Amino acid sequence: MQNLKTHYHPEVKTLENKSIFTRLATRSIAIQDNTILLLYTEKYEDYSLPGGGLDLGEDKIEGMMRELSEETGAKDIRNIKPFGAYEEYRPWHKPDYDVQHMISYCYTCDINKELGVSNMEHYEINNGMKAIWVNIYEAIKHNKKTMATSDKKGMSIERETFLLRRIAESIS
Template sequence: MIKKMIHKDIEKIEGRVFERIAARGIVIKDSRILLLYTKRYNDYSFPGGGVDTEEDIITGLKRELKEETGAKNIEVMDGFGYIDEYRPHYKEECDMIHMVSYFYICQIDDELDSVNLEDYEIANGMVPVWVDINEAIKHNKKVISSKEESMGLSIERETLALELVAKELMNH
């Protein structure tokens, strides 16, 4: 486990909890990393997302990477760790969401295909980008420190994982 995170608005872990397993890809080429920039939240995040009930985690990871970035010939090399988090949930029938995000080191072809984003991802201005990891970390930390009104709930998890990836994988 990389870290257990409990959002500041969660007083007690009880009540109606929506459980979600997510898979997120770490794709590095030279000094850059493949991330998603989301205009609505002004942040960088790892490609990936919720694993559907009928799929295993690796199948879900490959599907999400292909949909969000256009990645081709995805090869999952190794697990990197997971972040366990509790945070407020937007669905009225739940008091909170418990999401466990598993991070995997992946290799893909250099050339990306077209993306197949969901309507809300398009509306949020989500685009795949190759970016210097230190620039992405610096950008996200600036958004966090200035507490931008548009700031999303996942930026702290994503920035924590980016810092760990930079420390452990980028100089090898």
């Protein structure tokens, strides 16, 4: 899969003499008409692609389908195609490692417009996460505003906004 970008969080100055934890993840890109299925997270005031970490040994496509279904209630996931990977190095604020190396494998897919019931994790519910079909350009505009003005923004907003811009370029 093509690497779209390698991003270093500003707090990660060097990888030399650092203990690094690698996490593999997937992101789903489902577009219908002029809307894209995203997750809005109230706590961070941002839009993100549905997705998350792969279980140990889990197939990327199966993991992508699992995450998409869990977070959005998506049904009839089909026509899955690779879009690209986003690699990032972020601070890891736990005692066992210094840096998290995350690789997000992104896939386009088709799903039914009508969503079923989601099965989000406890922290996702507590963060006010909800699945929503939204105009991709409005989502990009919203995330850019959050990056510029909000002290609530999380570490993922730069990745998500970069990916949304690349997706928008691919559909225009």
